Amino acid sequence: MSWNLNLRWFLPVFLVVVLLVGCERPGPAAGTAPAPSTLTTPFQPTVAYTNSAPGGAPAGMVWIPGGEFSMGSEDPRGSLCGGPDAMRDARPVHRVSVDGFFMDATEVTNGEYERFVKATGYVTIAEQTPRAEDFPGAPPENLVAGSTVFTPTEGPVPLDSHFRWWRYQNGANWRHPEGPESSLQGREKFPVVQIAYDDAVAYAKWAGKRLPTEAEWEFAARGGRAGELYAWGNDLKPGGKFAANIFEGEFPVKDSGEDGFVGTAPVRQFAPNPYGLFDVGGNVWEWVSDWYRPDYYQQCVLTGGVTRNPTGPVTPFDPAEPNEKKRGQRGGSFLCTDQYCTRYMVGTRGKGEVTTGSDHVGFRCVMTPEQYRGHGGR
Ligand SMILES: [Ca+2]
Ligand SMILES: [Ca+2]
Numbered sequence: 001m002s003w004n005l006n007l008r009w010f011l012p013v014f015l016v017v018v019l020l021v022g023c024e025r026p027g028p029a030a031g032t033a034p035a036p037s038t039l040t041t042p043f044q045p046t047v048a049y050t051n052s053a054p055g056g057a058p059a060g061m062v063w064i065p066g067g068e069f070s071m072g073s074e075d076p077r078g079s080l081c082g083g084p085d086a087m088r089d090a091r092p093v094h095r096v097s098v099d100g101f102f103m104d105a106t107e108v109t110n111g112e113y114e115r116f117v118k119a120t121g122y123v124t125i126a127e128q129t130p131r132a133e134d135f136p137g138a139p140p141e142n143l144v145a146g147s148t149v150f151t152p153t154e155g156p157v158p159l160d161s162h163f164r165w166w167r168y169q170n171g172a173n174w175r176h177p178e179g180p181e182s183s184l185q186g187r188e189k190f191p192v193v194q195i196a197y198d199d200a201v202a203y204a205k206w207a208g209k210r211l212p213t214e215a216e217w218e219f220a221a222r223g224g225r226a227g228e229l230y231a232w233g234n235d236l237k238p239g240g241k242f243a244a245n246i247f248e249g250e251f252p253v254k255d256s257g258e259d260g261f262v263g264t265a266p267v268r269q270f271a272p273n274p275y276g277l278f279d280v281g282g283n284v285w286e287w288v289s290d291w292y293r294p295d296y297y298q299q300c301v302l303t304g305g306v307t308r309n310p311t312g313p314v315t316p317f318d319p320a321e322p323n324e325k326k327r328g329q330r331g332g333s334f335l336c337t338d339q340y341c342t343r344y345m346v347g348t349r350g351k352g353e354v355t356t357g358s359d360h361v362g363f364r365c366v367m368t369p370e371q372y373r374g375h376g377g378r
Contacts, residue, residue: 043227073347
């Protein structure tokens with residue numbers, strides 16, 4: 001029995017703490033806006049390892065060389081498009097090293113997840129009807145399979161409660177992302193969503209991969225650069241064009257779709273980062289394997305030196321919802337906007353209760369050299 005799972009259908013929105021951004025203010029011309037000095041001070045250059053890949057990259061993956069880098073984010077408030085959130089959990093910026101690995105170039109797509117389900121018969125958490133014995137006292141009418149779905153409001157609302165724009169939708173799952181009336185028709189290349197943490201782990205194991213650690217994810221997303229605000233540089237809109245699928249317009253009333261997409265976009269619609277990774281900023285959030293604690297970076301600093309291959313805290317804890325078990329999520333989604341939350345910024349952190357999916361959370365996988373050799377370089 002799980003209170004967390006209880007929340008899955010009673011209070012699903014609590015779990016979706018990770019809504020994110022899209023800045024509407026026009027950015028300066030490309031190449032004219034160095035990062036504010038307050039954002040660069042704690043960052044030191046990224047030193048990528050020179051080790052080469054153990055072989056040719058598996059289909060759909062790219063080699064991330066690993067190396068030493070500065071992880072985290074300075075307070076983005078006050079910087080252009082920085083948004084209202086201090087992002088305290090992303091500090092202090094600290095030095096981390098990670099070993100090399102292969103990483104999926106894109107978020108896992110519906111087509112890829114369907115192949116996994118067809119091969120294994122796997123049933124995701126959102127597809128499972130909650131059992132009455134697991135939720136004593138719950139009204140029978142609440143024991144219905146489903147998941148959380150973003151719902152635009154009819155007019156402007158205070159942004160102090162995500163309950164205003166999230167609803168629990170009976171019958172929502174990865175095959176029906178917005179509910180029973182929705183489908184995957186024509187969406188094979190869209191990122192799979194409505195995926196709880198274990199649903200992502202199950203796919204990764206089947207594929208001979210695993211989820212990235214939070215440090216691996218950020219090292220890869222930064223693409224060898226240091227201290228930049230976004231995976232694509234320091235301008236939200238380089239050259240006046242959006243570089244990721246985020247949210248424009250008035251949140252949460254209407255997404256104007258200025259970046260070309262309302263809701264999720266097919267993968268590979270925006271330029272990749274220097275390592276060849278698409279959509280590390282925006283589109284859908286991506287699960288990472290670390291438990292979430294807002295003070296984990298402080299713990300890393302206390303141990304001194306460079307934190308090597310960190311795997312996160314031993315136990316989860318979110319003071320905002322202390323009874324929830326949360327893992328990290330990174331990169332923001334199509335719902336991110338500087339009106340509410342700018343966690344498409346590459347050094348910022350997200351979190352999600354492990355049994356809860358939504359229509360803006362997905363994942364991508366990594367493959368270690370050991371896994372690669374174990375699978376014959378598949
Ligand atoms: Ca968009
Ligand atoms: Ca993403």
